[in-house]
Amino acid sequence: MFKILEKKQLSADVFYMKLEAPEIARNRKAGQFIIVQVDIDFGERIPLTIADANATEGWIALVFQAVGATTFKLSQKNTGDELPALLGPLGNPSVIEKKNGPVVVVGGGIGVAPCYPIVQALKDAGNKVIVIIGARNKDLLIFVEEMKNIADDVIIMTDDGSAGQKGLVTIPLEELCKSQTPPAEVIAIGPPIMMKFACKTTEPYHVPTTVSLNSIMIDGTGMCGGCRVSIGNETKFVCVDGPDFDGHKVNWDTMMMRMGSFKSREQEDFHKCRLEAQAEKLSSV
Amino acid sequence: MSEHYISAAELAGSAKTEYENLLTRINAGPLSAKDRMSIPEQQMPTGEPKKRAREMSEVALGYTKEMAVLEANRCLQCKNQPCVSGCPVNVRIPQFIEEIQKGNFKAAVDIIKQTNLLPAICGRVCPQEKQCQEQCTVGKTYKSAERAVSIGRLERFVADWERENKKITMPEITRHSGKKVAVVGSGPAGLTVAADCARAGHSVTVFEAFHKAGGVMLYGIPEFRLPKAIVADEVENLKKMGVTFETNFLVGRTDTLDQLLTEKGFDAAFIGTGAGLPKFLNIPGEHFIGVFSANEYLSRANLMKAYVKDKADTPFYEAKNVIVTGGGNVAMDAARMALRLGAEHVTIVYRRTRDEMPARKEEVTHAEEEGVEFRFLENPVEVLGIQSDDRAVNGRVRGIKALSYELGAPDASGRRSPVAVPGSEHEIPCDALIVALGNGSNPLLVRTTEGLNADSKGHITVDGRQATSKAKVWAGGDIVLGAATVILAMGEGRKAAASINEYLAK
Numbered sequence: 001m002f003k004i005l006e007k008k009q010l011s012a013d014v015f016y017m018k019l020e021a022p023e024i025a026r027n028r029k030a031g032q033f034i035i036v037q038v039d040i041d042f043g044e045r046i047p048l049t050i051a052d053a054n055a056t057e058g059w060i061a062l063v064f065q066a067v068g069a070t071t072f073k074l075s076q077k078n079t080g081d082e083l084p085a086l087l088g089p090l091g092n093p094s095v096i097e098k099k100n101g102p103v104v105v106v107g108g109g110i111g112v113a114p115c116y117p118i119v120q121a122l123k124d125a126g127n128k129v130i131v132i133i134g135a136r137n138k139d140l141l142i143f144v145e146e147m148k149n150i151a152d153d154v155i156i157m158t159d160d161g162s163a164g165q166k167g168l169v170t171i172p173l174e175e176l177c178k179s180q181t182p183p184a185e186v187i188a189i190g191p192p193i194m195m196k197f198a199c200k201t202t203e204p205y206h207v208p209t210t211v212s213l214n215s216i217m218i219d220g221t222g223m224c225g226g227c228r229v230s231i232g233n234e235t236k237f238v239c240v241d242g243p244d245f246d247g248h249k250v251n252w253d254t255m256m257m258r259m260g261s262f263k264s265r266e267q268e269d270f271h272k273c274r275l276e277a278q279a280e281k282l283s284s285v
Numbered sequence: 286m287s288e289h290y291i292s293a294a295e296l297a298g299s300a301k302t303e304y305e306n307l308l309t310r311i312n313a314g315p316l317s318a319k320d321r322m323s324i325p326e327q328q329m330p331t332g333e334p335k336k337r338a339r340e341m342s343e344v345a346l347g348y349t350k351e352m353a354v355l356e357a358n359r360c361l362q363c364k365n366q367p368c369v370s371g372c373p374v375n376v377r378i379p380q381f382i383e384e385i386q387k388g389n390f391k392a393a394v395d396i397i398k399q400t401n402l403l404p405a406i407c408g409r410v411c412p413q414e415k416q417c418q419e420q421c422t423v424g425k426t427y428k429s430a431e432r433a434v435s436i437g438r439l440e441r442f443v444a445d446w447e448r449e450n451k452k453i454t455m456p457e458i459t460r461h462s463g464k465k466v467a468v469v470g471s472g473p474a475g476l477t478v479a480a481d482c483a484r485a486g487h488s489v490t491v492f493e494a495f496h497k498a499g500g501v502m503l504y505g506i507p508e509f510r511l512p513k514a515i516v517a518d519e520v521e522n523l524k525k526m527g528v529t530f531e532t533n534f535l536v537g538r539t540d541t542l543d544q545l546l547t548e549k550g551f552d553a554a555f556i557g558t559g560a561g562l563p564k565f566l567n568i569p570g571e572h573f574i575g576v577f578s579a580n581e582y583l584s585r586a587n588l589m590k591a592y593v594k595d596k597a598d599t600p601f602y603e604a605k606n607v608i609v610t611g612g613g614n615v616a617m618d619a620a621r622m623a624l625r626l627g628a629e630h631v632t633i634v635y636r637r638t639r640d641e642m643p644a645r646k647e648e649v650t651h652a653e654e655e656g657v658e659f660r661f662l663e664n665p666v667e668v669l670g671i672q673s674d675d676r677a678v679n680g681r682v683r684g685i686k687a688l689s690y691e692l693g694a695p696d697a698s699g700r701r702s703p704v705a706v707p708g709s710e711h712e713i714p715c716d717a718l719i720v721a722l723g724n725g726s727n728p729l730l731v732r733t734t735e736g737l738n739a740d741s742k743g744h745i746t747v748d749g750r751q752a753t754s755k756a757k758v759w760a761g762g763d764i765v766l767g768a769a770t771v772i773l774a775m776g777e778g779r780k781a782a783a784s785i786n787e788y789l790a791k
């Protein structure tokens with residue numbers, strides 16, 4: 001059982017959760033993820049990237065958006081509650097090296113959370129790190145202070161201009177690519193469409209770009225192929241060959257298409273769960 | 286192809302009458318070989334095919350007491366005992382059958398368990414018609430393996446009887462060695478090693494990546510062939526013997542194997558991680574929504590219980606017209622599962638003919654009875670998907686492009702190779718495609734463990750006692766053999782455990 005040590009709401013549907021998980025924290029490296037279940041008998045297995053961890057204190061932190069049944073049920077748990085199942089750390093750790101040039105890390109929406117441990121690791125390796133954070137509006141920005149504390153520079157972009165500059169993350173990204181000191185490497189994590197366009201931006205400048213894919217998963221250990229993506233001409237499994245891949249080789253259209261496999265069911269479940277939770281609250285008043 | 290269905294009640298009724306006749310004859314004097322050969326073979330009672338095809342409950346209902354005693358008395362107790370050598374672990378078959386003849390069911394299962402620790406499972410899933418029953422003297426006399434003594438059904442009967450009547454005896458573990466054994470994987474190989482090492486007095490921990498133990502017996506073999514309650518009981522029995530289970534623990538990631546052997550202080554380790562890497566067709570369109578490996582399809586249903594639609598959070602893919610490609614037991618399982626998940630029409634597409642299909646004849650028959658259609662000498666070459674602006678349907682599979690084949694010269698497996706017929710391309714519509722072409726070895730442990738040798742297919746290399754190239758590490762089951770059977774995994778588990786116990790005794 002994994003105790004929830006801390007839980008807070010970061011924005012409308014986005015939550016932060018710190019979990020007691022010494023075994024996972026011990027071996028965990030930046031870029032890895034876990035698979036969580038809220039119920040052993042009928043619960044779903046879902047992947048969530050580890051946003052932060054501390055091996056000495058024995059905890060990991062998750063940041064997630066409530067979009068379906070499991071994420072909604074997770075968001076209803078509180079400090080002191082226990083989760084029955086947590087598997088990790090999964091996936092290949094991010095490759096962190098000292099580069100001869102700035103490393104630009106682009107985080108979109110809740111993708112900023114998994115960027116955080118990567119920025120920490122890059123800094124530990126002696127890199128200059130520029131972080132670009134993007135969100136639809138200022139209320140949806142997360143991890144801003146945390147990034148400002150460790151990155152060399154933080155650029156904020158909002159779609160509506162309510163914070164930082166108005167526009168998409170690809171604008172400052174392209175400017176950096178064109179500058180006198182272009183990035184030695186770009187790491188982009190966020191909604192697939194954002195990662196796709198970040199890669200399209202860096203491609204003409206031949207900047208190596210790594211992305212972290214978030215396919216639908218079931219087991220997370222390589223035995224089912226549900227998370228398969230097309231990289232170059234090959235089929236790879238995100239759970240064991242990834243989650244990091246060369247962004248310029250990802251077949252984004254296929255990946256985004258497969259991500260929508262259960263969209264209507266997800267929306268139905270989320271709606272149902274919210275109604276049930278509301279009904280429960282009303283009946284207990 | 287489907288013969289007239291006889292209900293379980295009818296079969297039970299006939300068995301009662303035959304049983305009374307048998308008792309009369311036995312009272313008159315010992316049975317001769319001729320007497321035994323004239324006892325009618327006892328069919329396995331099953332649920333009515335079209336009804337059971339929509340339910341998850343077990344299809345093979347099991348013998349009644351009368352059926353078991355009748356069937357056991359068909360055994361000639363022949364001197365050569367060819368059945369014993371036909372069994373991969375050499376269960377003392379004539380001896381346990383003799384006990385059933387006398388009605389001593391407990392004594393029978395105790396004999397089995399001296400060799401085979403999972404009779405409730407093996408009695409259900411072993412391909413007996415290719416093992417013990419293929420060698421049976423009675424079958425050979427009739428020149429038909431189908432008329433052999435139903436050894437598997439008898440094994441299942443006594444195992445179920447023991448469990449249902451709560452007669453399971455726990456082995457006495459008298460000494461505790463203070464040595465620790467790590468078992469990686471809770472499938473048949475791992476559970477067998479756990480039992481044998483626990484019996485020898487060692488402290489055993491089984492590490493399992495999933496949230497429940499059982500391996501392929503849990504996620505792969507469907508509920509209607511192997512009820513999960515039986516697998517759970519076997520795991521429970523091991524816990525009663527003192528075995529610890531750590532679920533949600535992926536060795537190679539949560540801890541590496543080396544960390545277990547050094548930091549965590551394990552004195553020996555056994556790798557039973559199985560063949561869990563699905564093979565895809567590698568044809569265009571395999572990424573369309575609605576194309577699943579059999580592993581994914583079965584895991585969603587068996588392990589995640591997606592078929593309990595109002596309770597399970599795991600979605601399964603609704604499909605009315607399902608194609609399964611492949612001809613093994615897994616293909617049969619996936620096809621029959623699709624029926625139970627609501628498909629109106631399920632077709633198996635196989636590139637050779639019925640005779641070359643590796644699936645058990647029993648599974649093929651059950652599938653046909655339930656209404657699965659078979660298309661032979663055909664194979665998909667492309668998967669077709671819907672192109673639409675409507676995001677709800679865009680990218681969903683709508684059919685396959687298939688080629689027709691003829692059988693040519695034999696290949697390495699000895700079966701005649703399928704040769705494509707030029708110009709025979711045709712489309713077969715479907716809204717889901719399940720790929721059941723077999724599995725390769727799970728590569729994680731070999732990738733993350735130094736000094737662990739494997740062949741080009743990822744099968745861990747072992748010597749005659751299941752020892753790997755790495756000190757203190759043994760391996761067995763599908764990770765060594767490639768995708769095989771529960772009984773072979775168990776056999777390797779027993780060999781490995783014997784070697785581990787010998788090593789730890791030093």
